[in-house]
Amino acid sequence: xxxxxxxxxxxxxxxxxxxxxxxxxxxxxxxxxxxxxxxxxxxxxxxxxxxxxxxxxxxxxxxxxxxxxxxxxxxxxxxxxxxxxxxxxxxxxxxxxxxxxxxxxxxxxxxxxxxxxxxxxxxxxxxxxxxxxxxxxxxxxxxxxxxxxxxxxxxxxxxxxxxxxxxxxxxxxxxxxxxxxxxxxxxxxxxxxxxxxxxxxxxxxxxxxxxxxxxxxxxxxxxxxxxxxxxxxxxxxxxxxxxxxxxxxxxxxxx
Amino acid sequence: xxxxxxxxxxxxxxxxxxxxxxxxxxxxxxxxxxxxxxxxxxxxxxxxxxxxxxxxxxxxxxxxxxxxxxxxxxxxxxxxxxxxxxxxxxxxxxxxxxxxxxxxxxxxxxxxxxxxxxxxxxxxxxxxxxxxxxxxxxxxxxxxxxxxxxxxxxxxxxxxxxxxxxxxxxxxxxxxxxxxxxxxxxxxxxxxxxxxxxxxxxxxxxxxxxxxxxxxxxxxxxxxxxxxxxxxxxxxxxxxxxxxxxxxxxxxxxxxxxxxxxxxxxxxxxxxxxxxxxxxxxxxxxxxxxxxxxxxxxxxxxxxxxxxxxxxxxxxxxxxxxxxxxxxxxxxxxxxxxxxxxxxxxxxxxxxxxxxxx
Numbered sequence: 001x002x003x004x005x006x007x008x009x010x011x012x013x014x015x016x017x018x019x020x021x022x023x024x025x026x027x028x029x030x031x032x033x034x035x036x037x038x039x040x041x042x043x044x045x046x047x048x049x050x051x052x053x054x055x056x057x058x059x060x061x062x063x064x065x066x067x068x069x070x071x072x073x074x075x076x077x078x079x080x081x082x083x084x085x086x087x088x089x090x091x092x093x094x095x096x097x098x099x100x101x102x103x104x105x106x107x108x109x110x111x112x113x114x115x116x117x118x119x120x121x122x123x124x125x126x127x128x129x130x131x132x133x134x135x136x137x138x139x140x141x142x143x144x145x146x147x148x149x150x151x152x153x154x155x156x157x158x159x160x161x162x163x164x165x166x167x168x169x170x171x172x173x174x175x176x177x178x179x180x181x182x183x184x185x186x187x188x189x190x191x192x193x194x195x196x197x198x199x200x201x202x203x204x205x206x207x208x209x210x211x212x213x214x215x216x217x218x219x220x221x222x223x224x225x226x227x228x229x230x231x232x233x234x235x236x237x238x239x240x241x242x243x244x245x246x247x248x249x250x251x252x253x254x255x
Numbered sequence: 256x257x258x259x260x261x262x263x264x265x266x267x268x269x270x271x272x273x274x275x276x277x278x279x280x281x282x283x284x285x286x287x288x289x290x291x292x293x294x295x296x297x298x299x300x301x302x303x304x305x306x307x308x309x310x311x312x313x314x315x316x317x318x319x320x321x322x323x324x325x326x327x328x329x330x331x332x333x334x335x336x337x338x339x340x341x342x343x344x345x346x347x348x349x350x351x352x353x354x355x356x357x358x359x360x361x362x363x364x365x366x367x368x369x370x371x372x373x374x375x376x377x378x379x380x381x382x383x384x385x386x387x388x389x390x391x392x393x394x395x396x397x398x399x400x401x402x403x404x405x406x407x408x409x410x411x412x413x414x415x416x417x418x419x420x421x422x423x424x425x426x427x428x429x430x431x432x433x434x435x436x437x438x439x440x441x442x443x444x445x446x447x448x449x450x451x452x453x454x455x456x457x458x459x460x461x462x463x464x465x466x467x468x469x470x471x472x473x474x475x476x477x478x479x480x481x482x483x484x485x486x487x488x489x490x491x492x493x494x495x496x497x498x499x500x501x502x503x504x505x506x507x508x509x510x511x512x513x514x515x516x517x518x519x520x521x522x523x524x525x526x527x528x529x530x531x532x533x534x535x536x537x538x539x540x541x542x543x544x545x546x547x548x549x550x551x552x553x554x555x556x557x558x559x560x561x562x563x564x565x566x567x568x569x570x571x572x573x574x575x576x577x578x579x580x581x582x583x584x585x586x587x588x589x590x591x592x593x594x595x596x597x598x599x600x601x602x603x604x605x606x607x608x609x610x611x612x613x
Binding site: 050052071072073076077081082084088089090091092093097100101102103104105106107109110111114115117121124125128164165168 | 462465466468469470471473474476477480481483484485486487488489490491492498502
């Protein structure tokens with residue numbers, strides 16, 4: 001059974017059709033890549049999948065159960081956590097606090113419990129703190145826990161965004177260009193981190209432009225072009241697929 | 256460890272000072288100055304409430320005084336002869352007029368104001384910044400205009416004439432409008448009110464601090480920082496924003512009821528836009544989102560104008576032999592200058608938040 005199965009997604013922006021019957025399947029425990037030329041609709045697909053934009057049509061199912069991507073917070077609760085192409089951290093909060101916000105959806109102390117400082121609320125606060133700190137250790141930025149998020153280096157900000165997403169205990173981690181703007185060393189470190197996350201049981205779906213990175217860690221790749229899925233399968237086959245080559249390099253002209 | 260002891264010591268010193276403040280005022284200036292610090296406490300109360308909305312959740316609210324008005328009129332209607340004089344059937348039921356206990360009025364004022372907070376919050380959920388400010392400003396004016404005109408066809412609020420004869424708080428065997436004799440020692444009514452307000456302000460401070468250092472407080476800040484990311488992290492931004500509006504408004508409601516009980520008289524002109532702006536100035540000047548800063552802002556802006564009023568006339572008499580410029584004008588002028596200077600040199604407020612995780 002697939003962890004996530006999305007079929008028949010259509011999305012219009014006015015007269016422009018950004019997604020045409022787009023679909024994707026991700027088996028549990030895999031790292032799956034979503035690639036395609038600029039403007040192919042990758043981020044639109046992510047936004048529809050995570051409830052940021054309403055889909056015009058489509059069937060969505062997560063872990064065997066249908067889910068309705070009506071609001072981002074609902075989708076997150078269902079088990080899909082995402083990062084953003086242009087990093088969206090809570091800049092003026094500390095690194096640790098950023099991850100602690102990620103625990104919100106998995107904790108439940110209410111106003112009254114907070115005001116009365118009940119034992120349950122205090123235990124929960126303590127567990128939020130510990131869980132978040134462990135995640136910072138997990139992604140390797142715990143020594144910057146007290147820094148403001150905006151003061152982190154680019155690579156560390158990407159890691160923090162991943163830690164914040166992991167704090168929500170997702171079934172599927174959806175990464176929108178996690179390696180954008182990273183140098184080769186950072187990319188290699190990111191690769192190791194993603195492998196570790198996947199090895200620890202979180203399935204990953206990632207949009208990525210760096211072909212070497214995608215080919216290196218993804219077990220399966222789906223290619224979008226002009227809002228349509230033009231290929232999917234294991235990296236070796238996708239690489240040789242004529243439709244993919246044409247989408248990236250333009251149609252070949254025969255004299 | 257040492258730092259913690261130091262902090263406890265500071266807190267004790269502050270508590271002792273707050274406890275003796277009204278007596279110092281009586282020693283150096285009389286009951287007038289106790290009234291001034293009573294009002295300062297009410298303003299601190301309001302500023303702390305507005306801070307939940309503006310400081311924590313980042314929702315610019317320019318109509319906050321409306322909740323103060325709602326609370327004040329809640330007390331005014333339920334604890335004065337007004338309703339009984341204008342409605343005969345209420346007079347039949349309560350020939351002496353309504354005199355509800357403040358133990359009921361205060362929670363009720365909080366509840367009704369919170370309801371109005373949600374009422375304001377619901378249609379404005381998608382608005383931010385300037386747009387939200389304009390709508391909230393309009394809301395504040397609507398409430399005031401309603402209060403001004405609800406004397407016809409049914410005389411509900413007595414219009415611009417306001418409501419008179421509002422009961423003082425009478426609870427725990429203490430009447431807060433009479434001086435109290437404790438073991439041969441006279442405590443004036445203004446001082447009694449001071450302690451009542453102080454206790455309630457301390458309670459509000461505790462509530463604010465606990466909320467701030469909780470998952471709810473962090474969620475508010477996250478919404479302030481980046482609403483899209485906050486929602487993508489599973490925060491129900493709609494409910495959290497409404498919660499901020501409701502909690503902020505409920506503080507406004509309670510302080511409004513206290514104001515009504517303290518004054519004994521309320522009228523719509525106490526709830527003008529300029530009051531909203533003064534409270535917002537307290538929050539911004541003190542340090543948005545930082546509880547000690549907001550308290551400082553509230554105390555300073557409430558006392559500073561009174562202080563100027565008191566010294567400007569004697570000062571001019573001393574220098575020029577007569578009053579050259581009306582004290583009120585100088586007061587406004589210096590007030591404006593002070594605000595500009597603070598914004599120029601301390602844009603984050605006099606005592607801003609230093610964010611360090613524990």
